[in-house]
Amino acid sequence: MLKEQALVTEASELSKLLDDSVLRYCELAVPSIEGGHIGSAFLFCTLHGIDWYWPHFNLGLFVGCTFTGCAFRGAIFSGCRFVDCRFEDCTFGPDNLQGECEFNETVWYGCTQKNCIGLGSLVPAEA
Template structure:
């Protein structure tokens, strides 16, 4: 399902989820997610003050997405693609069992980061 120019604050409500959707020109603010898969497509979106704990980003596609002040704890990014994305003041932290975020088979094209923790150049 396509969601265009939508604003999501605090939570996602059905039928919206992080899975099997396309988000274009949308904004996500203050959403905290524990577990679950994220396998949607995000184009020209803003994601701010959102937190993921044990998130599974599988084959995710992000194009021209601005991540601001997001926190990822023990999150796995597997086969994801990031194109022209920016990461500002984001944190990629260990979970409560000491596991770091993982980036298996992730592809980065033209992305930038500023003042991020746990995200290597």
């Protein structure tokens, strides 16, 4: 499914788009979403203020996306590609069972972070 230039603010709507979709020039502002398999392509999207709990990002593609104020708790990123993405004020932390975020075979090309917790040296910090 292709979704273009849309504002998505409901978890139920976002859940339908997370696997096998292409989101282009979308703004995602869902307060929280739990679980789920995320394998879509996000092209030049803005994601802000989303609290993700136990999501499994599997082979997701993120190009030119901006993440602002997002929390990833116990997230698993498997084989994802982040290209020219920007992370600001984001947290990559443990879930309620202290399971840390995992970044198995995920690669970062030209990405930056500012004021983020949990990315460590995976993504260079902005000056």
